[in-house]
Amino acid sequence: MKKSDTNPMSKAHAAPRCMATSKRTGERCKGPAVKGWAVCRFHGAGGGHGAGKANPAYKHGIRSREYVEMRKAINDLVREEKEIEALIK
Known part of the structure; x- marks a missing residue:
């Protein structure tokens, strides 16, 4: 050795x-x-734990990354629609 x-x-x-x-x-x-x-x-x-349903504090997912991105996309579409409406009037 x-x-x-x-x-x-x-x-x-x-x-x-x-x-x-x-x-x-x-x-x-x-x-x-x-x-x-x-x-x-x-x-x-x-430290900490993973995101999503594996997370022990996960309740409903309303603040999950996917849901927040979906809400932002919907809000962008609504804003664009209002801008188009304002141009038509």
Whole structure:
């Protein structure tokens, strides 16, 4: 078995640090940030849950992305119709 001279924790120590700051002391968190996030797992990286019906707080979907986009499209059509009506009169 070949023994390595490098410290196995060197990658962990070289990881970018969490950008969260303490409200009490004003110091930054010293924990390693999660890959792709600016904060560590304690400060919210990867938190939350998915959107849609799999979401535990999902009730009716009236504020879902699809419904909001559909309402915007309908409102745009209504505005265009009013503009055309105003031009005809």
